Amino acid sequence: MAEIPTIRIGYVPEHYLTPLHLALRSPAISSLPFKLALTSFPSGTGHMITSLRSNEIDLAIGLTEGWVAGLAGKQQASQSSDGGYKVIGHWVDNPLRWAIVTGRNRDEINGVSDLKDKRVGVSRLGSGSHIMSFVLAQQQGWKPDSLTTVPLGPFGPLRDGVSGLDESKGQTANPSAEFFMWEEFTTKPYFHATSEKPNPPLKKIGEIFTPWPSWMIVASTAVFPNPEQDRRLESLFQAFDQGIRDFEADTAQVVKLLGTGELGCNYIEEDATEWLKDVRFTNATRGVDDKIIGGVVDVLKVAGVIDSAMSNDEAIQRVIGIKR
Template structure:
């Protein structure tokens, strides 16, 4: 386990999209001393990197983090074990607002005209277990495409096969290509990241859904958490993680007070127009304090993921065990 007195910079995984702007401000203006490692393929890839020891902290999608831990059946007993214990815990909240997932298909796919026409189709996802994978099941649940079967003690558990295949394609670029060449029929990605490609005619929007939870969380490797506090209500974490959270708070405050600077960064350094960046600003809300996670948010996420068939009704890590630092 990494010592709390260690002076080596944290390796922080993040998604290089517009949501990462406060992270950029934290490093540019407030001395964030961390190695920022981009993961364009998203949360599922960061889970793999956390468990293999490639990164120490991840900033990604709530549903991806919760699904990853919800599939862990047995927690490891040895300190620093990143396998059976799930490899990470929730320590902070990065975005308070839900995420709008746009559902996209290829520009030349006239047979796909509505969400209902996607039932039984091939879903493009970044990785199995990623947010794009999880949300396809949430979509299926909302459209009543899941088949109920008997679960534990006769309870109804949503399972079945609402889609014919999941095609793991890693990057947003490969997902866009796949729905045009027929490798996949549709994929789900954040609305404003997708919008530019609607505007240029590369892909076409079929619909959208929102997450029923606040959309981004911060996790830390269990290597940074004392064994006895990995499931504590307000467990201590490595002092470098505390410093990261404090500097993210300052980056968020700067973001809120300097929207023109944020738009300039998003529209020049990232793949968004100035108009889209300003529209996105109207839809997003970051927390004043990133420290801690609401237990009820995690419970809601687990409940929806169980209903959607992503998680089993019984077994797996409990919501209380997923959080190392509660609000």
């Protein structure tokens, strides 16, 4: 008997991926002609891009700006038009709210204006946290290269990098960056003082929103060379849509689930409830709106991430695998 194939899905262990976990818990999953395996990427979208290109995962859900920059950005533009993956679907329709944070004891930094010409910590080159540093510079009227990029790894090392504190060892060191940006509610426990934790390690000095829908689905071009006609993807889109419907049908259960830590993340009831007020998952995951990708390309050109000489048509062709 032939072995059942497995489709490997990369994801970031955050609240936005709750419908993915619900989809895999649905009874309908057992009828699929393949298995699904999840791989967690705490370091984010940039790491998933590397893994897609290395054939370590087949599908991934991550940040829109990271996917687009990885396919149409200056580094990839000088190489093959096949960047190893294509954007095939929507996941979240609302913008992502990024907290801009520094170390709590960094008395010299009290607002975004203090960050000009400073060091920004990012998880990896090409990650959402990296791309958003260019967007921040563009919004502030700074030159695209005004910030010095310091790759520090996932969320924990980023916190240590701006605070100068090794949380795991309780040791102090010189800070390696002045600030970093991360999703608001994931970051909040580390900057919001409570009676239990009156001196959190971080200080929030601002926030920035992505000017586009925040999360999208991509597929490996090696595994799915013709995504428009791939029946496996059709089955997956149906499963994803069901996961989103299950999410929206019982948000009280979602709040409880996010408080257990079993999804690889942990959010207190207050934060999960606040997040639910604004989050909007897509009605149908299949396909990508080329106007939305064109808007992302426009902003990333101004930010210096995509070469202004590249036409939007070429960028969209490089990025989209399934059009809506």
